Amino acid sequence: MVIDNMLYNVGRYVSLLRSAVARPEKFSMYYKETMRQMDAIGVGSVFIVLLISVFIGMVTAVQFADQLGDSFVPSYYIGYIVRDITIIEMAPTITCLVLAGKVGSNLAAEIGGMRQKEHIDAMEIMGVNTAAYLIMPKIIAAVVVIPMLVAIAAFVSIVGGYLSTVVPGSLSHTEYVLGLRSFFVPRYVFMMFVKAAVFAFLLTSVSCYMGYYVKGGSIELGEASTSAVVVSNVLILVFDFLIALLLT
Amino acid sequence: MIRTEDIKKSFGENDVLKGISTEFYAGKPNLIIGSSGAGKTVLLKLLIGLFKPTSGKVYYDDTDLFSLDDDALREVRMKVGMLFQGNALFDSMTVGENIRFPMDMFTNKSLGEKEKRVDEVLEMVNMEGINDRFPSEVSGGMQKRVGIARAMVLEPKYLFCDEPNSGLDPKTSILIDELINDLTHHNKITTVINTHDMNSVMGIGENIVLLKDGNLVWQGNKNEVLESDEQVLQEFIFASPFLRRLREDALKQRHAHE
Numbered sequence: 382m383v384i385d386n387m388l389y390n391v392g393r394y395v396s397l398l399r400s401a402v403a404r405p406e407k408f409s410m411y412y413k414e415t416m417r418q419m420d421a422i423g424v425g426s427v428f429i430v431l432l433i434s435v436f437i438g439m440v441t442a443v444q445f446a447d448q449l450g451d452s453f454v455p456s457y458y459i460g461y462i463v464r465d466i467t468i469i470e471m472a473p474t475i476t477c478l479v480l481a482g483k484v485g486s487n488l489a490a491e492i493g494g495m496r497q498k499e500h501i502d503a504m505e506i507m508g509v510n511t512a513a514y515l516i517m518p519k520i521i522a523a524v525v526v527i528p529m530l531v532a533i534a535a536f537v538s539i540v541g542g543y544l545s546t547v548v549p550g551s552l553s554h555t556e557y558v559l560g561l562r563s564f565f566v567p568r569y570v571f572m573m574f575v576k577a578a579v580f581a582f583l584l585t586s587v588s589c590y591m592g593y594y595v596k597g598g599s600i601e602l603g604e605a606s607t608s609a610v611v612v613s614n615v616l617i618l619v620f621d622f623l624i625a626l627l628l629t
Numbered sequence: 630m631i632r633t634e635d636i637k638k639s640f641g642e643n644d645v646l647k648g649i650s651t652e653f654y655a656g657k658p659n660l661i662i663g664s665s666g667a668g669k670t671v672l673l674k675l676l677i678g679l680f681k682p683t684s685g686k687v688y689y690d691d692t693d694l695f696s697l698d699d700d701a702l703r704e705v706r707m708k709v710g711m712l713f714q715g716n717a718l719f720d721s722m723t724v725g726e727n728i729r730f731p732m733d734m735f736t737n738k739s740l741g742e743k744e745k746r747v748d749e750v751l752e753m754v755n756m757e758g759i760n761d762r763f764p765s766e767v768s769g770g771m772q773k774r775v776g777i778a779r780a781m782v783l784e785p786k787y788l789f790c791d792e793p794n795s796g797l798d799p800k801t802s803i804l805i806d807e808l809i810n811d812l813t814h815h816n817k818i819t820t821v822i823n824t825h826d827m828n829s830v831m832g833i834g835e836n837i838v839l840l841k842d843g844n845l846v847w848q849g850n851k852n853e854v855l856e857s858d859e860q861v862l863q864e865f866i867f868a869s870p871f872l873r874r875l876r877e878d879a880l881k882q883r884h885a886h887e
């Protein structure tokens with residue numbers, strides 16, 4: 382029963398995405414919509430991303446400093462650890478989990494509302510490919526903008542680590558920067574962007590799917606919005622693991 | 630012209646349409662009437678392909694609607710306008726942007742040309758000057774007119790209206806009916822209207838289809854409605870004693886004339 386339901390949803394999700402990949406009726410309309418979404422998803426999320434990542438950087442640095450304590454590990458490792466943890470895991474994963482909550486629920490509610498108010502039917506009757514017009518611009522916008530947000534998050538986390546160790550004086554500026562410059566693996570940055578793009582795709586496509594097939598009324602709309610967040614989060618974690626397996 | 634061939638539609642156990650074969654003519658308002666739950670909305674949504682029938686066919690002139698692939702279906706739909714029961718105006722766009730939307734999507738007209746056409750259709754529905762208002766800022770009757778204006782903006786060959794005058798006062802409903810009637814005749818549109826408004830039936834009913842429990846039980850025009858002794862029809866249309874008396878008077882008058 383549960384399996385049936387899951388397979389049904391996966392099938393419908395795939396076929397929705399297939400019809401979303403189509404030649405735009407009018408390029409300029411899709412372009413405009415993509416820009417609008419970039420603004421909403423990107424600019425609209427900068428503040429929360431900054432806030433979260435500065436704290437993550439601070440916490441990582443402070444806790445790692447504590448764990449190092451008086452051990453033999455040189456203290457400049459703090460900079461190195463903060464950098465790698467942030468780039469590999471924290472920036473892409475935490476940022477996208479948060480964005481799934483903020484952007485995902487929003488997309489599901491927006492599209493679901495359009496479905497319930499018959500806006501989607503109205504567009505279909507005009508001859509618009511609604512799967513394409515309502516979904517493709519959002520996915521493109523997210524896949525372009527969210528990796529940028531993630532890069533900002535990584536940078537800000539590293540600054541956060543600096544703020545919580547160098548500024549109070551538990552670590553010197555030179556040590557932190559030395560740590561940042563040690564053992565750098567460019568592949569990790571590549572991995573960060575891969576994760577960010579994959580997560581961005583997952584969270585937008587899943588949320589749009591949840592909204593697109595909403596039935597009923599406001600309770601169902603709320604449920605769709607919740608499932609958008611929950612399912613996106615689970616998938617982000619699963620793919621985090623898969624990408625880690627594949628790319629390390 | 631739209632023709633249906635033995636259309637059946639079930640939702641699970643619920644057989645909503647049980648074999649509808651009929652024709653809807655070009656240049657005439659075609660009315661689908663029937664009590665609540667008779668299947669009017671389902672039939673209308675089948676006619677435009679929002680639902681797929683369990684069996685049976687829908688022809689647009691000679692095109693079999695359900696044999697078309699998605700692209701060809703969209704091709705047909707560009708010739709279709711629809712007024713939804715709940716209007717389905719996009720609430721984050723102004724009235725002007727709503728009406729412009731189909732042109733934005735499907736034409737290469739300049740902004741100026743599009744704005745001109747918006748003004749034109751707004752004038753057609755007697756609503757000039759409300760371009761910059763949002764749908765939530767105009768009354769229900771005005772929203773209907775805007776809905777009609779948006780449906781008409783690309784000069785459709787087929788127009789579908791789901792209960793265009795539900796929730797409107799009798800005078801406004803008659804205005805809306807006349808508007809749809811004029812547009813239909815003037816532009817030779819195949820118009821299909823769902824209604825249970827008796828003013829519409831007697832006012833613009835040139836081809837009336839009565840549905841009952843998923844079957845087509847009567848078809849004719851407004852004069853035949855008056856004359857027909859068909860039980861189901863009379864029960865449905867002349868439901869109140871007052872209307873029954875009116876009908877008898879009308880028939881008497883007509884026969885006195887002859």
Ligand SMILES: Nc1ncnc2c1ncn2[C@@H]1O[C@H](COP(=O)(O)OP(=O)(O)OP(=O)(O)O)[C@@H](O)[C@H]1O
Pocket residue numbers: 640643645663664665666667668669670671672825
């Ligand atoms: N999407 C759907 N899923 C399942 N059943 C449906 C669906 N849409 C309509 N029905 C069923 O079809 C039947 C006919 O509904 P329909 O909306 O066509 O009635 P109607 O004639 O338009 O009534 P009204 O005048 O009240 O609008 C009802 O029994 C309804 O439960």
Ligand SMILES: [Mg+2]
Pocket residue numbers: 669670671823
């Ligand atoms: Mg109905």
